[in-house]
Amino acid sequence: MRFALPLAFIVVLAACAPAVTRFDPAEGTRVFSLTIDGQAVPSAGGAFTYRSEPFDLDVTLRRDRLDIDLVNNTAATMRLIPDRSAIVLPDGSSSNVVTGTVSWTTRNDPQPTIVIPETAKASEVLLARSLLGFSSYSGLFIEPMFSWPLSSRVTIRLVLALEVEGSEREVTLVFEGTPPPQPNP
Numbered sequence: 001m002r003f004a005l006p007l008a009f010i011v012v013l014a015a016c017a018p019a020v021t022r023f024d025p026a027e028g029t030r031v032f033s034l035t036i037d038g039q040a041v042p043s044a045g046g047a048f049t050y051r052s053e054p055f056d057l058d059v060t061l062r063r064d065r066l067d068i069d070l071v072n073n074t075a076a077t078m079r080l081i082p083d084r085s086a087i088v089l090p091d092g093s094s095s096n097v098v099t100g101t102v103s104w105t106t107r108n109d110p111q112p113t114i115v116i117p118e119t120a121k122a123s124e125v126l127l128a129r130s131l132l133g134f135s136s137y138s139g140l141f142i143e144p145m146f147s148w149p150l151s152s153r154v155t156i157r158l159v160l161a162l163e164v165e166g167s168e169r170e171v172t173l174v175f176e177g178t179p180p181p182q183p184n185p
Helices: 004-016 025-031
Strands: 032-036 039-041 047-051 055-061 066-072 078-080 086-088 094-099 114-116 121-128 132-135 139-142 154-164 167-177
Touching: 025 032, 025 047, 025 055, 032 047, 032 055, 039 047, 055 154, 055 167, 066 078, 066 114, 086 121, 114 121
Parallel strands: none
Antiparallel strands: 032 039, 032 167, 047 055, 055 066, 066 121, 078 114, 078 154, 086 094, 086 154, 094 121, 132 139, 154 167
């Protein structure tokens, strides 16, 4: 009997808790579109896939990060330069990019350039440094870039600084999220 009251309290508390809708990248590709340098990018299985002469790019949008696979299609070394890359969040604020190897103590340190040899691939996790936080209880945490499910139009920009065949260029990825239509009652 002494466990009945605490158990009943836990059941009632769980029933009153707000429903959390988990973000699935496959659902994200149905709600978000992606353009790279103004060109529409198709999606498949939760990732957006961009093919070009100098590089191929597979991008998975998550609520708190971007997973990228960057393939160098050139006969020269390619470099991704996180310190000259940025993420523009839905509220219009711009944040420096950090990679998934960052810790709370190294978040403000210069990020190493990612070197991609000819015909090789680099897989990276890119984060907005401004969304990193620290709690003595849970340690490093990452705030989400957007609320889910979407209730309004959302735009996220990722500007990648790449050095391709000896010249630097910026590649701009624009994610546009539109809430799904609500069913008529």
